[in-house]
Amino acid sequence: MIVCKAFLKVIRKNIGMIIIYTVIFLVFSVANSRTGETQTTFVSEKPSVCLVTEDDSLLSDCLCRYIGEHMEIVDLPEQDRADALFYKEICSIIRIPKHYGRNVCSGEQTAVGIQTSVDYKAEFVKLMLERFGRVQNIYVKTTDSEQELVNAIESALESSVKVEVASALDEKALTAASDFYNFAAYSMMACIVFIICLVLSSFNEIMIRKRTLVSSMPYGKYSTLLMLSSCLYAMAVWAVLVLLSFCIVPDGMKTDRGIWYVMNGCLYMLVSLTLAYLLSTVLKGKNAITGIVNVITLGCSFLCGVFVPADYLPDSVMAVARVLPTYWYVQTNELLKTTETLDKTTVLPILIHFAVLSGFCVLFYAAGMMISRHNRRIA
Amino acid sequence: MSVILEVSHLTKEYKTVKAVDDLSFTLNEHEILGLLGPNGSGKSTTMNCILSLLRYSSGSIRIHGKEMSPSAYDLKQEIGVIFQDVAVFEELTVYDNIRYFCGLYIRDRKTAEAYIEDAIHLTGLEDYRKFYPKQLSGGLLRRLNIACGIAHKPKLLFFDEPTVAVDPQSRNNILEGIEKLREQGASVIYTTHYMEEAEQLCDRIIIMDKGKILASGTPDSLKSITSVTEKVMAEVPRLSEEKLHKLEGEVTNGSIRYENGRLVVSFHDGKDHITHLIDILRRMQISYLRIYSERPTLNDVFLELTGKELRD
Numbered sequence: 001m002i003v004c005k006a007f008l009k010v011i012r013k014n015i016g017m018i019i020i021y022t023v024i025f026l027v028f029s030v031a032n033s034r035t036g037e038t039q040t041t042f043v044s045e046k047p048s049v050c051l052v053t054e055d056d057s058l059l060s061d062c063l064c065r066y067i068g069e070h071m072e073i074v075d076l077p078e079q080d081r082a083d084a085l086f087y088k089e090i091c092s093i094i095r096i097p098k099h100y101g102r103n104v105c106s107g108e109q110t111a112v113g114i115q116t117s118v119d120y121k122a123e124f125v126k127l128m129l130e131r132f133g134r135v136q137n138i139y140v141k142t143t144d145s146e147q148e149l150v151n152a153i154e155s156a157l158e159s160s161v162k163v164e165v166a167s168a169l170d171e172k173a174l175t176a177a178s179d180f181y182n183f184a185a186y187s188m189m190a191c192i193v194f195i196i197c198l199v200l201s202s203f204n205e206i207m208i209r210k211r212t213l214v215s216s217m218p219y220g221k222y223s224t225l226l227m228l229s230s231c232l233y234a235m236a237v238w239a240v241l242v243l244l245s246f247c248i249v250p251d252g253m254k255t256d257r258g259i260w261y262v263m264n265g266c267l268y269m270l271v272s273l274t275l276a277y278l279l280s281t282v283l284k285g286k287n288a289i290t291g292i293v294n295v296i297t298l299g300c301s302f303l304c305g306v307f308v309p310a311d312y313l314p315d316s317v318m319a320v321a322r323v324l325p326t327y328w329y330v331q332t333n334e335l336l337k338t339t340e341t342l343d344k345t346t347v348l349p350i351l352i353h354f355a356v357l358s359g360f361c362v363l364f365y366a367a368g369m370m371i372s373r374h375n376r377r378i379a
Numbered sequence: 380m381s382v383i384l385e386v387s388h389l390t391k392e393y394k395t396v397k398a399v400d401d402l403s404f405t406l407n408e409h410e411i412l413g414l415l416g417p418n419g420s421g422k423s424t425t426m427n428c429i430l431s432l433l434r435y436s437s438g439s440i441r442i443h444g445k446e447m448s449p450s451a452y453d454l455k456q457e458i459g460v461i462f463q464d465v466a467v468f469e470e471l472t473v474y475d476n477i478r479y480f481c482g483l484y485i486r487d488r489k490t491a492e493a494y495i496e497d498a499i500h501l502t503g504l505e506d507y508r509k510f511y512p513k514q515l516s517g518g519l520l521r522r523l524n525i526a527c528g529i530a531h532k533p534k535l536l537f538f539d540e541p542t543v544a545v546d547p548q549s550r551n552n553i554l555e556g557i558e559k560l561r562e563q564g565a566s567v568i569y570t571t572h573y574m575e576e577a578e579q580l581c582d583r584i585i586i587m588d589k590g591k592i593l594a595s596g597t598p599d600s601l602k603s604i605t606s607v608t609e610k611v612m613a614e615v616p617r618l619s620e621e622k623l624h625k626l627e628g629e630v631t632n633g634s635i636r637y638e639n640g641r642l643v644v645s646f647h648d649g650k651d652h653i654t655h656l657i658d659i660l661r662r663m664q665i666s667y668l669r670i671y672s673e674r675p676t677l678n679d680v681f682l683e684l685t686g687k688e689l690r691d
Contacts, residue, residue, distance in 0.1 A: 002482030006471065013470040207466030211527070213449075214430045215483035216456040222483075 003222060007229035010199045017198075018191055022240075025187030029180050029248055046072040047121035048090045050081050057101020062150045063112070063132060066157060067094060070128050091121040094129070104136060105146050132157070170251060171337075177245065177252025178337040181261050184241045185326050186301040188265070189272045192234045193297060196276035197289045200226065204280065223372075230273060238269040257336045260350065264332045267357040271325045274364035281371040300326040310334065325360040328353045381408050383535055383566045384429070389438035391424055391590075398424040399435070400590040406535075406566055411557065413581030414570040415677065421590035422570040423463070426537055429568075430460060442535065456484055459533030459565075463540040465524045467512050473523055474499070474508040477530050484531035498530035501556060518549025525553065529560060536560060536567045542576060554580055574677040586681060593684045598677065605683045607675040609650045613642045613660065614668040622665060629659045642667070645679070 011018075049071045053060055067073065074090050084090045095113035103110040112129055116122035132153070139152040202208065203226060212222055242262050246253050253261065279296075283289050301307050303317055304326035310318060321327040332353040339346045384406040391399040399421045406412045414422040427433040429440050431449040440447040442454045467476045477495050485491040499505055502522040512520060521541060529536065538557065542550045557580060561567060571577050577584050578598045585595040594601055618626075618637055627635050633646040646652045653672045660667060681687075 002479055005482075006468070006475070006479045009475060010468065010470040202468055202470060205466075207462055207464050208468065210432060210462060211460065211466045211480060212483065213432060214455060214458060214460050215480070216452045217483045218450070218452060 003217075003225040004229045004232070007199060007203070007226065007233075010202055011195060011233060014195055014198055018195060021187050021191045021194075025183060025241075026244075028183045028186075029244075046070065047092070047125055048072045048074050049092045049094055049125060050074050050076045050084065050090050052093065052095045054098045055096050055100040057099075058146045058150045059101035059104055059136070059153075060096045062153055063096060063100075066132055067128075071125060085115060085117055088117055088119065090117075091119060092116045092125040094125070101146055104140060105149065107140070170255060173249070173251035173255065174257060174337045175252075176249040177255075177257065177261055178333040180245050180249045180252070181265060181333045182306050182330050184245070184265065185268060185304075185306045185329055186297060188237060188241055188269060189275075189300065189326070190293070190297045191237045192269065192272040193276040193279060194289070194293045196230050196233065196273070197280045197283060197293055198286060200230070200276070200280035201283065201286060201289060227277070230276065234269050234273040234276075238265055241265060256342060260336050260342075261333065263354070264329060264336070264357075267354055267361070268325070268329045270361045271329075271357055271364070274361045274368065275325075278364045278368035278371070281368050281375060300324050303327075305330045325357055328356045328360075332357075382406070383408055383410075383443065384568070385439075385441045385444075386425075386429065387439045387441075389425065389428060389440065390436045391421075391428055391433060392436040398590050399428065402438070402587075402590070402592060404585055404592065404595065406568060408566055409561060409564065410583065411561055411567040411569055411581045413577040413584040414568065414587060415572065415574060415577045415584050416587035417572055420572075420587040422572075422587055423539055424590070425587075426539055426568065426570055430458070430537065456531075457534045458537070459528045459531065459535070460537045461525050461528040461539065461541050463543055465512075465520050467520075467523055467527060469512055472509050472511055473504055473515070473526075476512070476523060477526050480527040481530035494530050494532055497532070498526040501529070501559060502526040503552065517544065518546055518552070521545055521549060521553060522556075525556060529565075532563075534565055536565050538567060538569045540571055542571070542573065550576075574681075578677060584677070586677065586684065588681075588685050594680065601677060601680050602675050605675050605679045606647045607645045607679050607683075608648055609646045609652055610673045610675060610679070611644045611646070611653050611656050611670065612673060613644075613656070613670040614640060615642045615665060616640050616668065618642065618665065622663060625663060626659065626665070629663070630656070
């Protein structure tokens with residue numbers, strides 16, 4: 001008990017660092033939950049086009065109305081049109097040629113002229129004109145007059161289909177929960193690795209270790225007590241984060257995914273704990289710990305999609321990230337967010353990720369044990 | 380007096396160096412045994428071997444008749460160690476540090492608390508219980524280091540040069556504390572390279588050099604080894620080679636050394652040679668700032684045994 005008590009007292013002396021990491025985490029989480037809300041709001045925007053009509057038929061009027069509905073028509077004198085297109089004040093110049101209506105009705109091939117810039121708005125304009133052309137070509141064969149053709153086109157283009165997403169997922173809640181647990185990766189790893197390394201460095205200080213070795217407490221028991229104390233602290237950090245997740249993203253946590261997020265967090269906590277153990281056997285001196293732990297925790301977070309979503313990261317970065325435990329943790333959170341239903345088939349990749357994380361735990365612990373034994377032999 | 384510690388033919392070899400060479404000695408109950416020698420003479424290595432912090436090449440170490448080993452926890456319960464370097468937690472208060480190290484030996488809370496109070500009282504740290512090590516002076520830090528090592532009331536104590544870089548007042552406090560511990564029933568092994576301390580504190584002294592025992596015995600018996608009966612020292616700022624030779628011719632019953640403005644004349648028969656030397660110096664018109672006489676010290680013993688001074 002005395003070892004556990006001393007361990008906790010040393011942690012208490014480092015409480016300032018724990019508070020800093022928790023505050024960073026809370027700031028990130030709250031900021032993210034706000035940006036998350038705006039991400040789901042879309043603003044409609046019409047592309048600006050310059051429309052030049054050389055025809056005054058019913059069909060060309062119908063096309064003008066159609067263009068006017070879906071695009072912003074800008075009037076420009078002829079000499080300014082090319083400049084406007086170059087400077088992207090407009091994305092297209094649409095030209096309805098002479099006798100367009102008459103030619104279409106008589107079955108002649110007549111195309112609407114279009115000049116575009118290279119951007120997505122111009123592609124949208126092309127898409128809309130193709131749509132009109134397809135409808136027009138369908139009905140031109142089945143109608144007898146231009147008026148009938150215009151009526152048929154207008155009624156066809158007016159019809160709309162109501163689209164509903166048939167997903168049962170509460171996407172917003174799960175995105176918030178995933179983002180929360182992704183950000184938690186940094187705070188959890190920093191809080192656990194940094195603090196445990198600092199505390200263990202005090203216990204592993206050469207003179208303190210000598211004093212422990214000459215005491216009547218078996219060294220194996222002493223090491224076990226230190227490991228248990230580290231475990232206790234890591235579990236406390238994990239428990240706090242889980243508790244915070246239920247407070248900050250309750251909707252996501254109340255779904256069937258909640259328990260999976262918690263389990264994923266638990267495994268990541270064990271990875272951080274064993275990594276802390278490994279680093280404490282290698283790192284000597286508190287300054288070295290501060291520097292290296294920051295490099296590891298921030299590096300893992302940036303490379304594996306904690307701060308920047310993984311979708312935005314280049315493939316080469318993601319290939320490197322696969323050798324880091326944080327990658328598998330973040331990917332599990334992403335799977336939990338996007339998997340439609342959790343059944344035997346869909347849970348399998350999640351379980352594989354869990355197995356990979358467990359593998360990291362075993363690897364770190366075994367390496368730590370080996371180095372620790374080696375150090376003891378040298379001493 | 381029963382034997383607490385028995386070291387027989389202890390040898391510790393590193394690749395090419397014998398740090399401890401066939402060392403044998405015993406420590407009796409309630410005795411303070413000094414291991415005296417210059418840096419690198421093998422004192423700390425011997426201590427580390429006894430404490431099972433180092434694996435030794437050959438020999439045996441028995442405490443209370445039982446073989447000492449890294450897993451001899453019943454023997455370790457009886458041992459307290461005060462290392463040369465301060466070994467405390469920076470993050471714990473004075474009380475918590477003593478509580479922690481005492482707790483490694485004593486499981487019962489009430490007993491531990493009583494023992495801690497005794498240790499705090501013995502080391503005079505009553506007013507500093509809630510201080511952190513960083514807030515303590517060097518002397519107080521040493522006292523805390525001692526308190527951490529003795530709090531569990533060990534019967535066998537090891538002090539590894541506890542007074543290095545300590546001011547005279549704190550040094551006296553530490554030495555008085557060790558005396559008190561002996562009075563309370565502890566046996567002590569005290570390693571030092573300060574001969575005055577060894578003389579003042581130890582019942583028996585082992586003089587070591589290059590891993591070997593050069594001589595052992597009580598301070599007085601050790602001093603009887605040397606042929607020097609009296610040393611007269613004079614502070615002479617300037618002394619020419621010619622005058623030094625002349626002086627050597629005048630002093631027939633002693634040997635003369637002149638180093639760093641200090642003239643040392645060692646006499647090998649009788650005492651009270653100071654007046655005789657003053658007469659010679661006057662006659663030869665050699666001026667001096669201060670002149671004094673001294674009985675032979677352990678340094679003279681060491682000098683005679685090794686041809687070099689202990690402080691070298």
